[in-house]
Structure formats: structure tokens, C-alpha cells
Amino acid sequence: MSEKKKTLVLGASINPERYSYKAIHRLVQHGHPVVAIGMSSGEVAGIHIEQVNHIYKDIDTITLYVGPLNQPFFYNYIIDTKPKRIIFNPGTENQELLKLAVENGIETELACTLVLLSVNNY
Template sequence: MADKKQVIKAKVWAVLGASNDPEKYGYKITQALKEKGKTVYPLNPKEGEILGLKVYKDLGQLPEIPDVIDFVVPKTIGFEVIDSGIIPKNTILWFQPGSFDQKLVEYAKSKGYDVVADGCVLVELRNI
């Protein structure tokens, strides 16, 4: 398991499940990362722009490899994304509360990924 205190310092993030709805965590996390000066790539096949940022339909469209992918989606989508084979092994997977279960965490680890599954990006950003 990756150390969330170190991972939160990463510069390039992708938010899987980013949203234009200010009530949703996909919006709040995207906004908080942007406000902290991170490079943020929102991912959502249904959006075009969020907070002035271009939204990407999938990981394969990103202009660079993110240091961290923040999962703000149902765990079934998490399995699909991991199975896609698109995520480089050196990218850390951060599972937001409610986006995973122990099976998904173990699956991600078995595929060679470093994982954070014990904290919320919003909370950790307040501590840096």
C-alpha cells in the first residue's frame, strides 16, 4: 500500500469520474487538486469541460502519464479500467471511499499497481 502522505504530493493527477456537478466528489476533488496547483486531467465520457479543464473520454487520450489516478467511480468500473491494460504500472491508483472493496484493492495489487485505499484526497489535500 502506498503512503498517502507522499502520494498526495504528486504533481500530475487523473480524476476518473470527474463531474460538472458541484455536489459530486468528482467535481470537488478536481477543484481541490486544481486549486493546489496540480496538473489535473478529468476523465468522464459524458463531459466536455470541467472547471475550465478539457475532459478526456478515457485514459488513452491523456497527453501525459499521470502520477496518480483517483478513482471516483463504482468499483465495477475500477475493475474494467484495470483490465483495460492502459494504466502504466508506475501510476499509483487512489481509491476514494466508496469506490472499492478489498477484492478490488487486492486485484489492483495483483496486477502490479501501488494503491492508496485508506484515505480521501480532499482530506489529505488539507494537510499539505
């Protein structure tokens, strides 16, 4: 079994149709500790969705479910969290944030969290 990676889901939603909702469920099923950050509070797979108010210092991965137009609001939060990597899920690709991440020593991956989990390559 692979190493468990504490993951922050940025753009978490209680809507079962959203990919962030599905990702939280899959991450929990695979045993990864999850922090969920969203615009609205709620709960998914037993994980409380929080708003941006606490900087976590033990995050391995931030998986993005926020579109490029809304990402600038989160730049400082992402950089201050100091994750080891950021996964840019389809539709979240953003050259400005990619550059910021690289400048701050954060690994970036253009990938789909759900696919990575399904092929045991997370």
C-alpha cells in the same frame, strides 16, 4: 511546497455536488496537473472532461470516483495507464481492483483525495 503529481480523476463530473468535481477544483488549486475522465464531456476548473480513449503514460495518481460495480469497465484502462498509485476514495473500495493493482506494481491507498489535499499529504 509538495511535489506536483499529475492526477487522473476517474469518474469526473460537471455536477458541483459530486466529489470528483470538488477534487478537480482542489487539485488545480494545489497546482497538480489534472486529466479528467468521465462518462459525459464538459469542463471543470478549466479541465476538459474526456471519455476513455487515450492512454496517458505520465500519470502519477489515479483518484477513483467510480463505484465498484462500474469499475470492471475501467480495469484494463487503469492497468494500461500504469500510474504510480491509485487512491480509492470512500465508496470506491474494491478488493478485485486492489489485487490487480498490487499484481501490477501499483501502490494503493484507501483515502480521500480532498482530505489528503487539505492536510498537505497528497
